[in-house]
Amino acid sequence: MSSDLELAIAAAAAGAAVVRGKYGTVVARYDKTATDFATDADLAAERAILEVIQSARPGDAILGEEYGASGEADASRRWLVDPLCGTLNFAAGTPLFSVNVALQIDGRTSAAAIADPVSGEIFWTDGATASVRRDGFDLPLAPSADSLLVDVNLDPITEGGFLGSRLLADPAFRAAFGQRVLSTTLAVAWVAAGRRTAYVTDGNLRDSVHFTAGLALCRAAGCVVTDLRGGPLYSGPGVIAAADEKSHARLLELITPHLPN
Numbered sequence: 001m002s003s004d005l006e007l008a009i010a011a012a013a014a015g016a017a018v019v020r021g022k023y024g025t026v027v028a029r030y031d032k033t034a035t036d037f038a039t040d041a042d043l044a045a046e047r048a049i050l051e052v053i054q055s056a057r058p059g060d061a062i063l064g065e066e067y068g069a070s071g072e073a074d075a076s077r078r079w080l081v082d083p084l085c086g087t088l089n090f091a092a093g094t095p096l097f098s099v100n101v102a103l104q105i106d107g108r109t110s111a112a113a114i115a116d117p118v119s120g121e122i123f124w125t126d127g128a129t130a131s132v133r134r135d136g137f138d139l140p141l142a143p144s145a146d147s148l149l150v151d152v153n154l155d156p157i158t159e160g161g162f163l164g165s166r167l168l169a170d171p172a173f174r175a176a177f178g179q180r181v182l183s184t185t186l187a188v189a190w191v192a193a194g195r196r197t198a199y200v201t202d203g204n205l206r207d208s209v210h211f212t213a214g215l216a217l218c219r220a221a222g223c224v225v226t227d228l229r230g231g232p233l234y235s236g237p238g239v240i241a242a243a244d245e246k247s248h249a250r251l252l253e254l255i256t257p258h259l260p261n
Contacts, residue, residue, distance in 0.1 A: 004057075005126045008101045008113040009133065011052040012122055015045040015083050015099040016115035023090060023117065038084075039091055042066050045083035045099060053079055053101075060103075065209045078104045082209040086184030098186035102213040112213035114189045123189040123217055130192055130221035141221040143243035144194035150177040150251070151187035153201035163202040163228070163238065166258045173254045188214030191241050192221035198247055200255065202228065202238035215241060224248040228255055 022041040029037045046066045053062060057079075061071030064081040071078070079101065084090060086097030095118040102112040114123040122133040123141070131138040150173075154164045167173050168181075177197065180187070188211065190196040199218075205211045215233065218241045219225050227236035230252050240255070242248035 004103050004111040005113075005124060007053065007056050008103055008111045009122055009124050011049045011079075011081075012099050012101045012113035012115040014048040014052045015081075015101070016117040016120075016122075018045040018048045019084055019090070019097065019099060020117040023095070024093065027091065029091065037087065037091075038066055039087060041090060042084040042087055046081060049081050049083055049099070049101060053081075063207070063209060076106050080104065080207065080209045080212045082185075082213075085210055086182070086186065089183055096182050096186060097184050098189065100185065100210065100213040102216060104207075104212070109212055109216040112216045114186065114213050114217060116186060116189075123193065125217045125220040127216065128220060130217050132193060141192045141217070142194050143192055143218075143221050143223050145197045145243040145247045147195065147197055148177050149180050149196050150198045150200060151180045151182055151190070151196050153199075153203075154181050154183065155201075163200070163255070163258055167200065167255065170254060170258070176250055176254065185210050185214045188241060189217055191223055191243060192217045194243065196243075198240060198242040198251055200228075200238070200240055200251065204237070205239055206234045211239070215239065228259060 019041050027039040027041050029039055031037045043066055046064050061075035061078040063069045082100040085100050089096045099115040102109050110127045112125050130141040152164045168179055188199045191199050224242045224245055225233050226240055228238040229236045240251050
């Protein structure tokens, strides 16, 4: 591959092709917990992604959602792979899921791609700019707060406290924003694309195969991306990714009362 960015796009596209081909078919399930599982599509998509990356960059380390880590543990170049973000949606026949691929070099995300297998769109960033590839053409992403729609993660990834359920029940939040729950980090890419005003989640997101690509996309597109307390990303719990400063400030006001002291 001529560039890491094109490799990330090609890898995400390879995974998306597998997912798209298996969508709507009967797939085997492999339980992780009582409410979470992987499918044949997750496994096959990750294998397709790994094949693309390993053939082009055999010395790079990889961390995948399904097959774990490979390569040198202290490698300066590491790929983060989520082959099917929204597995439960996929298995239920709900067309909301994505394929996420990101490259970190010395801990910094330098290229990322998020593919939507249903629409055929691939959102991408080279770390400085952000665009969507649609029908072979690249269009710059433009965040917008106009929708007033905020996607809230309902997966309880923080023990001892669950921001999502409390926030959705808050009358002040419901008065200020429309609530959405996609149950896939495709929604993070939608913030960068102007289709959502913001995305909110709790939890530790550093080096996350689920979130790294989308958050890099948002930052490159010019969104306001912080932890839940308004500090730098990864300096504290969770994330607020907002289309603009005004929406971010309002969300901080609404979220702060629900955070532990």
